[in-house]
Amino acid sequence: MAGKATQLALVSGDKKDAPADKLAYLKALERRVLWLSHWMIHNANHVRPSRDGLKVGGHQASSASVATLMTALYFDILRPEDRVAVKPHASPIFHAIQYLMGRQDRDALENFRALGGAQSYPSRTKDKDEVDFSTGSVGLGVAMTLFGSITQDYVRQHFPEREKAAKPGRMIAVMGDAELDEGNIYEALLEGWKYDIRNTWWVIDYNRQSLDGVVNDQLFQKIKGFFAAVGWKVVMIKYGKLLEEAFKKPGGEALRNWIDDCPNDLYSALVFKGQNGDPSGWRKHVLADLAGHNGIPQLLAEYDDEGLHRLMTNLGGNDMEAVLEGFAQAEDDTPHCFIAYTIKGAQTPQAGHKDNHAGLMSVEQMASFKSQMGIADGAEWEALDDRDLPVAKLRDFIAKAPFNQPGSRVKESARVAVPDDFPTVKADRISTQAAFGHILNALGKGRSDLAGRIVSTSPDVTVSTNLGAWVNQRGIFSRRARDDIFRAEKVVSAQKWARSLTGQHIELGIAENNLFIMLAALGLAGPLFGEKLLPVGTLYDPFIARGLDALNYACYQDARFMLVSTPSGITLAPEGGAHQSISTPLIGMGQPGLTYFEPAYADELAAVMRWGFGHMQAADGGSLYLRLSTRGLEQPQRSLDADFAAQVVAGAYWLVEPSPDSEVALVYCGAVAPEIMEAHSALAEDMPGLGVLAVTSPDRLYSDWNRQTEARRKGQKVQPTHLDRLLAQAPAAALVTAHDSHPAALSWIGAAAGRPVHALGVTKFGQSADLPDLYRVHGLDAEALIDAVATACLGRIGGRLGGSL
Incomplete structure (x- = not known):
């Protein structure tokens, strides 16, 4: 040795x-x-x-x-x-x-x-x-x-x-x-x-x-x-080391066995008593339990009570030499x-006491310590003193510690450019989940720096969240290379997933905590390891709640990632209530460091993702949460110009422009767009100025409004918010909001804008059904919207009559 x-x-x-x-x-x-x-x-x-x-x-x-x-x-x-x-x-x-x-x-x-x-x-x-x-x-x-x-x-x-x-x-x-x-x-x-x-x-x-x-x-x-x-x-x-030496003496093996077999609570109690003036308990218990063992009385007689206490409390994790030897075993x-x-x-005086976890030393105990x-006195905050070794030598030792090198340990990494030709999706009808898959697949086919920095991950829902095509392009990361056996055996499969060290997808088991901690680690690759990664993680929207503690942990560290949750809401109708989400938009709005979007159309999603990859790298940026749907929608035929993209990213735009004298405006978010437009068509003849406000991010709208509120509180100059500018086009309109989620995700707009609001949404667990039945049961169909508009109009008329009286 x-x-x-x-x-x-x-x-x-x-x-x-x-x-x-x-x-x-x-x-x-x-x-x-x-x-x-x-x-x-x-x-x-x-x-x-x-x-x-x-x-x-x-x-x-x-x-x-x-x-x-x-x-x-x-x-x-x-x-x-x-x-x-x-x-x-x-x-x-x-x-x-x-x-x-x-x-x-x-x-x-x-x-x-x-x-x-x-x-x-x-x-x-x-x-x-x-x-x-x-x-x-x-x-x-x-x-x-x-x-x-x-x-x-x-x-x-x-x-x-x-x-x-x-x-x-x-x-x-x-x-x-x-x-x-x-x-x-x-x-x-x-x-x-x-x-x-x-x-x-x-x-x-x-x-x-x-x-x-x-x-x-x-x-x-x-x-x-x-x-x-x-x-x-x-x-x-x-x-x-004290105990190890004692174990070599006659009676030492019996003493070792006594310590090994000693119940934790008895050991802790004896530690506390010994640390606070009564170390005799060790001798009493050991002699009582090991009566008749050769060598025990003689071994214990070598120590006075305080020395025996030092011996019996000499555990490896509090013994520097034993700790160093333990770490040295990692070769x-x-x-x-x-x-x-x-x-x-x-x-310390608290040693061993079962109540010491949150306990504090008293003033008297601290004086003794x-x-x-x-x-x-007066030297409490001094970094070093000469009691054990000269201060100069201690400082030199600290300076030479391998860890303690000059400079910051936070690494810098270059910004990843988002290409000007960012993919868009051309389709007459498509869901946002499918559009997401198309965009990533298109990126995967290219050789941009952005594509090389994206790393995807998913907890066993890669295919069902439309990541499959991207993985076909880029492969699965694995330390052990492995071919696709189905492909080698000529069995037809849409999945061509080769596993290798060059793969860009990390496949996880069904554990949402692991997903969020994996995203946290990938999202900190730049400051930790010097190479920026742009992680994209997918999961089912209702299961955000299963990993919520880990999601909060990831955001608290300022890790940067794009979280794509799909399918969402009761719109996943036949799957039933266990797979239908209600409050996830409120999580997205309430979670610091995470910006929530819920686009309804593919071009909106493309604008959000393009902006998002930049936001993930910005000094004042953060992570993204995209709440997507499997419901295919008829796509508006329009160009994705810079002004439109800016409005989408800001959180809302007028899908149908209102007239200045409109009494009501429809406000929606996400997959309920068809019901909104059906209600609009039914009302258009009688209400030609009825506008439709498409909200792509309740979170961005709320954050903008909250900044204005903070500025007002601090006495600073107040600038109009994006929501202010939009609603100024219908200055007197009451609002009818609809969202496949808890209505509070949009109803706050009424208070922010000082307007009457009638909020439709989901406040109860869903169930298995087809979409028309579920929307009808939860009050999200066109008929419910028309009723809400009628109620809003009656309320405005009643308000005017009340005012004239």
Whole structure:
């Protein structure tokens, strides 16, 4: 077995430059990281003035358990190309480490969880210290590293200069053991196995405690089985060096077995008692349980009570040397799971207590901890001190950490041009879903830079969302090349899906969480890996709700992608209520970072997609959500000029121009266009000035109106919105709105415009039926529209009569 100094040198991969006393440096930094993280939280809760009386929080105990692991990673293991998802509750540890490296400022730490300060959970978009992957909703950041690994493989295969320029980075998740309760973890593991992921580390902070108590015993045995089943190497970091030495002595094996068999809740209780002045419990329980075992009394007699407490709490994940040796076992690019046994609240007065998850040290406890850590009054925010090692040497050690290289770790990538000859669709009758397939297929046949940067993905609905033709053109991405067996056997099939490293489609299983996290990873390929990708993901519209947490997570990171959901609404009539969506437009309108469109016609869709590929790259841009339909519509014969395209992208245009004195205007969105036009035809003779407003994006209209509202609130000059300019053509018209979704997606226009509104839509679950029956039942047919117009007219007449009286 290699000696200690050699092992430590091997961890960083550079024996020659590794100082012989690296362990001392890392332990000194670990102590400082632990102190700063806890003081940051204490300052926020007990020192900084509070104006609202609310608890600020900060998870001191959850931070303490990973102080050793994260110190080892950031100051020794990581390289600049590695990317890390830090568990949400370790945010203070992360910020303290970045502060020591000069990548975070003191002001941010002093304002932890305050406006402009370090965030409660690591955030790509809101923190100053270059977070790789945002975390917050547990489990999602972990899975993000797996899909980040697939994305890195994709980039390196499609852009060979990346393969030559540098070694691939490791995608690393530092995760709490309770995150393994999240189902999306296991969905991701299966997908990773299918794609033979590489260069992925999951470091489990196995402290055996969660929010409501102590985790079930022997959980790690199940964990090992899960990871081994999908080809991961599992590394146990269970015991520290003190315990390993004790196990070699007479009675040591019996002591090991006692610790292995000790229930988690008993172990945690003894840890807490020992940390708070009563360490005698260890001796009492061990002697009682191991009476008659040779060597046990003699072994325990070598330690006083405090020494025995140090021994029994010497778990691997809180022992720097054991951690470094554990990480050194990762000698290749096989995915690794490190199960690091830790104590929640290690080295603090909260250690082991089952209530410590959201607990905070009292003022008295912090004073004791401050004394224990050797912090002088007034020196609480000092980055370093000379207690363990000279400050100058510590600074030099930090500067030489492989991870801590000068400059930003956020990579730049060139803008992808959207060609002037962007595909359009010429058809007498077509659905928006089919038109989407035609547009992507046309792009796939070309050799534009745009086509080369598009990568599509779908959760087992590639064909039914009209991605099939694109995949025929571009193939499926796979680390293992495989021909289409049906084609080789001369069996006729519309699908000619070759699998290879050059494919541009990533086929996923039926798991919407995986889809959205895959889109998040692909959408961050530019800043993470230096090559911009333009991801397009498809799914069934009602199942957006199944992955909503992951969709929110993707948008929160400012990942850029085009989400195409189809079919939508009750318009998918025979499929029944389980496949019919109601509130998804409200999700699209309410989700930050996501712009929702619902075009009715193919030329509108072409304008939106052309604009969308640019919006996905704009500094102030974001992602898109296109809600499409399988209902084929008769297509208007018109030219897609710049003015028309601009109106479509702005959110609405007059399909039928109103007269200035019109009393009513029809407003619709999406697949109900035929019913609108049928009602218009029936009313045209009696109401020749009846206008029809086609809304292509309720979201864009609302955002424009909301900006105007904000400007007015701030006393700024107010500009007319696009909606203002459109409705000015019918200044007195009441509105009748219709949408195959919840009516609130359009009814707000009445309040924004100060008009009476009669909103038709869907507020109940659908059912299997044909389209005429469903539209009739839900009040979306032409007859319901005509009735609504009549009601609106009567209301206007009643209003005038009331006014004259």
